[in-house]
Amino acid sequence: MRRHPRTGLLVALLGAISVAGPLAGCATTYDESIASEESSAAEPATSTTAPAGTAAELLPRLVEEASSLSGLMLEEGDAAGAAARVAQYWDAVKAEVNDVRPDLLSDFSANVARCQTAVQFKRAADADKAAKNLSALVDTFLTA
Numbered sequence: 001m002r003r004h005p006r007t008g009l010l011v012a013l014l015g016a017i018s019v020a021g022p023l024a025g026c027a028t029t030y031d032e033s034i035a036s037e038e039s040s041a042a043e044p045a046t047s048t049t050a051p052a053g054t055a056a057e058l059l060p061r062l063v064e065e066a067s068s069l070s071g072l073m074l075e076e077g078d079a080a081g082a083a084a085r086v087a088q089y090w091d092a093v094k095a096e097v098n099d100v101r102p103d104l105l106s107d108f109s110a111n112v113a114r115c116q117t118a119v120q121f122k123r124a125a126d127a128d129k130a131a132k133n134l135s136a137l138v139d140t141f142l143t144a
Helices: 007-020 037-041 055-074 079-100 102-120 124-142
Strands: none
Touching (some): 055 079, 055 102, 055 124, 079 102, 102 124
């Protein structure tokens, strides 16, 4: 049986790496002096407080956030933060929507998820579609 001429070299290289240990030359400490105030200020803060209110109060806010997504994506703004707020509003009112109009629950959930996916894959057209669908769903819910 013939071996490829580079097989021996590969075995020797792998052996040397395993003896030296994984990533032996990498530093394992964090240097706080590297982090600057400027770099941390560039990241906009997202709200961690869960929104409170009725569906009639929060669903219009959900639509506002969803409607801003495509613009934020195109301007390279905080689209992820806006999508997170859409999800927070939905989480806050999901139970009430289920009590009043359970037939709308899956459509709301799908379009909130579409907002997340639009941001994840940078698809502003999908964000616009989700915003239009959410607006129609909110109108339907509020007229019930």
